[in-house]
Amino acid sequence: MALYLSIFTQILITIVAVSGVYVLTGLTGMFSLGQAAFMAVGSYASGILVVKLGVPFPLACVLAVIIAVAIGYVVGFPTVRLRRDYISLVTLGFGEAITALLNRATKLTGGASGFIGIPKKTTFLMALLSAIAAIALVSWFKTSKYGRQCIAVRSDELAAKAMGINVPKVKMTAFLFSVAVTAFSGCLYAFYITYVDPTIFGWKKSADWVIMVFFGGVNSLTGSVAGAFILSGLPELLRSLDQYRSIIYAILVLLIINFKPSGIFGEWELTFGNLKKLGSRRSRKALKEGKN
Amino acid sequence: MALLEVKNIHKSFGGVKAIQDFSLEANPGEIHGIIGPNGAGKTTIFNVISGVYAADQGSVTLDSKNITKMEQHMITREGMGRTFQNIRLFKGLNVLENVLCAFDPQSKYSIVGGLLPTPKRRSEEKRGREICEHFLEMVGMTAFLNERPENLAYGMQRRVEIARALTCNPKVLLLDEPAAGLNPTEVAELTELIQRLSKEIGFAILLIEHRLELVMSISHQIHVQNFGKTIAVGTPAEVQHNPEVIEAYLGKEE
Numbered sequence: 001m002a003l004y005l006s007i008f009t010q011i012l013i014t015i016v017a018v019s020g021v022y023v024l025t026g027l028t029g030m031f032s033l034g035q036a037a038f039m040a041v042g043s044y045a046s047g048i049l050v051v052k053l054g055v056p057f058p059l060a061c062v063l064a065v066i067i068a069v070a071i072g073y074v075v076g077f078p079t080v081r082l083r084r085d086y087i088s089l090v091t092l093g094f095g096e097a098i099t100a101l102l103n104r105a106t107k108l109t110g111g112a113s114g115f116i117g118i119p120k121k122t123t124f125l126m127a128l129l130s131a132i133a134a135i136a137l138v139s140w141f142k143t144s145k146y147g148r149q150c151i152a153v154r155s156d157e158l159a160a161k162a163m164g165i166n167v168p169k170v171k172m173t174a175f176l177f178s179v180a181v182t183a184f185s186g187c188l189y190a191f192y193i194t195y196v197d198p199t200i201f202g203w204k205k206s207a208d209w210v211i212m213v214f215f216g217g218v219n220s221l222t223g224s225v226a227g228a229f230i231l232s233g234l235p236e237l238l239r240s241l242d243q244y245r246s247i248i249y250a251i252l253v254l255l256i257i258n259f260k261p262s263g264i265f266g267e268w269e270l271t272f273g274n275l276k277k278l279g280s281r282r283s284r285k286a287l288k289e290g291k292n
Numbered sequence: 293m294a295l296l297e298v299k300n301i302h303k304s305f306g307g308v309k310a311i312q313d314f315s316l317e318a319n320p321g322e323i324h325g326i327i328g329p330n331g332a333g334k335t336t337i338f339n340v341i342s343g344v345y346a347a348d349q350g351s352v353t354l355d356s357k358n359i360t361k362m363e364q365h366m367i368t369r370e371g372m373g374r375t376f377q378n379i380r381l382f383k384g385l386n387v388l389e390n391v392l393c394a395f396d397p398q399s400k401y402s403i404v405g406g407l408l409p410t411p412k413r414r415s416e417e418k419r420g421r422e423i424c425e426h427f428l429e430m431v432g433m434t435a436f437l438n439e440r441p442e443n444l445a446y447g448m449q450r451r452v453e454i455a456r457a458l459t460c461n462p463k464v465l466l467l468d469e470p471a472a473g474l475n476p477t478e479v480a481e482l483t484e485l486i487q488r489l490s491k492e493i494g495f496a497i498l499l500i501e502h503r504l505e506l507v508m509s510i511s512h513q514i515h516v517q518n519f520g521k522t523i524a525v526g527t528p529a530e531v532q533h534n535p536e537v538i539e540a541y542l543g544k545e546e
Contacts, residue, residue, distance in 0.1 A: 137407050137408075140406070140407055140408060140409060141406055141407055144401075144405065144406040144407075144413065144417075145392075145396035145399045145401070145406065145416075145417075145420075146403070146406040147406075148385065148389055148392060148393055148396055149393060149396050149397075151382060151384045151385055151389075152382045152385065152393045154384070155382040155383045155384055155385070156380050156382060156383075158344065158380065159376065159380035159381075159382065160382075160393070161343075161344075161363075161364040161365045161368070162342060162344075162364065162365075162368060162374050162376075163365075163368060163393050163394040163397070163456065163459075163460060164365050164368035164369045164394065164397040164398070164460055165365055165393065165396065165397055166365050166397065167365070173403065173406075177407075219384055267384065
């Protein structure tokens with residue numbers, strides 16, 4: 001039971017992070033290969049604040065998110081003006097730089113041997129509530145004018161500008177929101193595992209998240225959450241296959257791109273209205289089949 | 293002073309002189325047609341006026357404000373609406389949401405409203421919805437609010453694009469080949485729509501079009517472009533009898 005609870009808590013933390021990635025990659029069409037670095041910033045900043053400076057945990061989370069957003073602003077400022085493909089390169093470089101920095105700043109971060117002695121504060125309930133809150137905020141964002149403008153920018157930047165949309169500002173808003181959510185997942189992570197080291201926040205983690213978003217459906221938050229749930233849950237349950245994780249992921253991505261490029265859920269979102277529609281379609285189909 | 297004043301603009305791409313010394317003055321209620329063979333630089337004129345490209349020389353003034361060097365989205369907010377030659381509606385949004393995107397920059401709620409369903413957000417979204425539904429009604433697309441634009445017929449997509457441009461509250465509306473790919477019935481409907489909009493809203497309309505029956509029937513003034521140069525300006529009747537225009541369109545008599 002304790003094992004399943006632990007696995008489930010970690011899945012929920014991943015869901016928080018991936019809902020942030022969804023805002024950036026799914027909604028706005030920007031690929032970040034350094035998103036995990038913002039999780040690292042969240043983890044280390046909150047950890048250092050609590051362990052070395054004695055700041056209470058909730059305040060440390062808030063401060064860590066603010067620090068991450070400030071760094072995000074500095075990284076984002078030149079980046080959002082670039083063409084889309086360059087954004088992945090800049091964020092990749094930034095992410096690796098953060099990892100290197102965490103490795104070198106031994107006094108503050110413990111270097112390559114990791115940062116230890118973080119108290120265990122994150123509970124299953126806290127992770128669950130955080131995941132629900134993250135999903136709620138992101139889905140409200142999606143249906144707001146901000147979300148709409150993000151989709152417009154993803155679809156056609158030139159047309160978006162011609163409609164009066166300030167494209168760099170929209171990209172920046174999406175970027176900072178996603179950074180905030182991801183950094184918060186870092187706080188949860190650090191105070192659950194109680195130990196962090198720089199290697200877990202490399203570009204591979206960022207790439208995993210992008211894969212999760214694509215797996216579930218790049219245009220659907222429901223899909224991204226489901227993707228995070230399935231792809232972060234599977235390796236935990238099939239521990240013995242851990243070595244083959246990358247291979248399994250690669251095969252999954254190839255299958256998805258070939259047979260269902262829009263992901264498992266496509267654009268479908270889990271809402272009451274859509275559930276009703278699905279239900280009525282099912283019953284109509286059943287009725288039809290019954291008649292035949 | 294005219295509402296829109298385009299003065300002697302030039303634009304080159306490398307060695308290609310796409311626009312040479314183009315000038316135009318448009319006032320509210322007027323319809324200006326811009327015609328010419330393919331590659332005459334017509335769309336480039338629109339792109340310079342609406343800020344996609346900056347002019348190499350010359351100036352563009354909208355409502356006595358110099359917009360020559362402004363960013364594209366700011367020019368739109370000053371009152372410039374446009375449609376595109378190859379329809380550029382947003383994928384992933386339905387018809388109403390597409391039009392709402394043009395309202396969103398005018399919508400007045402902050403990021404707090406972007407993350408939480410605040411009362412301010414609700415009232416602004418409602419206001420936007422009403423405005424957009426009004427413009428969609430004007431172009432006759434009320435029945436398709438929740439439809440995906442890619443599922444609609446070409447002519448209907450054009451109408452949605454026009455509704456989206458109207459939502460920008462334009463003082464000047466740029467229509468880039470609105471009749472391209474439409475059948476004769478649709479062209480007649482479109483002609484009627486453009487004239488009605490011009491009367492009801494009273495903005496200046498600039499129209500690029502290959503369908504001469506459309507341009508000639510509704511334009512007050514026509515600019516004929518060829519190889520980046522203006523070869524004739526005048527009323528439809530004047531232009532039709534201009535020997536240079538006949539030459540550009542039909543070739544020279546041997």
